[in-house]
Amino acid sequence: xxxxxxPLTWLYAPGDRPDVVxxxxxSGADVVLIDLEDAVAPDRKEYARSATxxxxxxxxxxxxxxxxxALDGPWVEGDLKALSGLPGVSGLRLPKVTSPRxxxxxxxxxxxxxxxxxxxxxxxxxxxxxxxxxxRAFAIACAHPALRGIALGEADLRADLGVxxxxxxxxxxxxxxxxxxxxxxxxxxxxxxPDVRDLEGLAASCTHGRALGFLGRAAIHPRQLPVIERAYLxxxxxxxxxxxxxxxxxxxxxxxxLPDGRFIxxxxxxxxxxxxxxxRRRR
Numbered sequence: 011x012x013x014x015x016x017p018l019t020w021l022y023a024p025g026d027r028p029d030v031v032x033x034x035x036x037s038g039a040d041v042v043l044i045d046l047e048d049a050v051a052p053d054r055k056e057y058a059r060s061a062t063x064x065x066x067x068x069x070x071x072x073x074x075x076x077x078x079x080a081l082d083g084p085w086v087e088g089d090l091k092a093l094s095g096l097p098g099v100s101g102l103r104l105p106k107v108t109s110p111r112x113x114x115x116x117x118x119x120x121x122x123x124x125x126x127x128x129x130x131x132x133x134x135x136x137x138x139x140x141x142x143x144x145x146r147a148f149a150i151a152c153a154h155p156a157l158r159g160i161a162l163g164e165a166d167l168r169a170d171l172g173v174x175x176x177x178x179x180x181x182x183x184x185x186x187x188x189x190x191x192x193x194x195x196x197x198x199x200x201x202x203x204p205d206v207r208d209l210e211g212l213a214a215s216c217t218h219g220r221a222l223g224f225l226g227r228a229a230i231h232p233r234q235l236p237v238i239e240r241a242y243l244x245x246x247x248x249x250x251x252x253x254x255x256x257x258x259x260x261x262x263x264x265x266x267x268l269p270d271g272r273f274i275x276x277x278x279x280x281x282x283x284x285x286x287x288x289x290r291r292r293r
Contacts, residue, residue: 028065042075077105139165259274
């Protein structure tokens with residue numbers, strides 16, 4: 011995947027299963043997410059950290075993010091010390107973030123180690139998994155320059171809110187999408203779909219997520235990856251329309267009406283260019 015192609019698929023793998031991590035790295039996922047938190051039992055935390063650090067001591071074939079342990083728990087400082095300066099770590103995902111202070115604290119702990127290696131802090135991504143986290147979404151998104159993205163953790167959020175139907179999460183989803191864009195961050199990645207056998211349900215859920223403004227999705231099984239990619243790629247019709255808009259914008263600056271009656275301005279042109287960037291994945 012080249013730098014100008016946007017990532018759409020993010021695959022989780024448990025940190026205490028090096029064999030599964032190895033398969034994930036060869037799965038075709040755009041980004042691999044090694045999980046040290048929910049997927050790892052307490053008596054396996056130290057091993058998971060050590061195995062992950064060993065794996066990420068050298069650059070990897072795809073970007074790798076690591077979800078560290080709870081920020082208020084006993085393992086997180088060890089995770090940050092072991093991982094933040096490694097060349098194979100492209101980002102750290104921070105679970106259950108509820109305040110900007112938590113992001114700042116992690117940025118201060120991880121920045122110096124990474125600065126020695128490449129002049130900057132490791133990229134941080136905050137997961138909002140509670141009502142409080144969602145309420146503070148914009149403040150968290152603006153907490154520190156090292157923060158490169160926010161996303162929802164829907165399983166915990168669903169439990170916190172007492173939501174029984176999926177549509178009950180739509181307000182929170184839209185809130186996080188708006189907060190990310192208002193803070194100048196990329197569109198959030200959609201949370202995992204927990205039923206790995208229900209590929210039709212996954213496709214429908216991705217279509218809904220795309221309509222809400224998400225871009226791409228986290229997965230928990232490789233079989234979900236092609237479904238996510240298809241759902242988030244532009245259709246042939248969308249590509250043709252984007253090419254028409256981009257061509258018209260190149261020929262004539264400013265707002266204008268196309269021959270078929272469609273009005274385009276700078277915002278429409280920006281969407282067209284993003285569509286064409288995604289379309290490169292089809293070639």
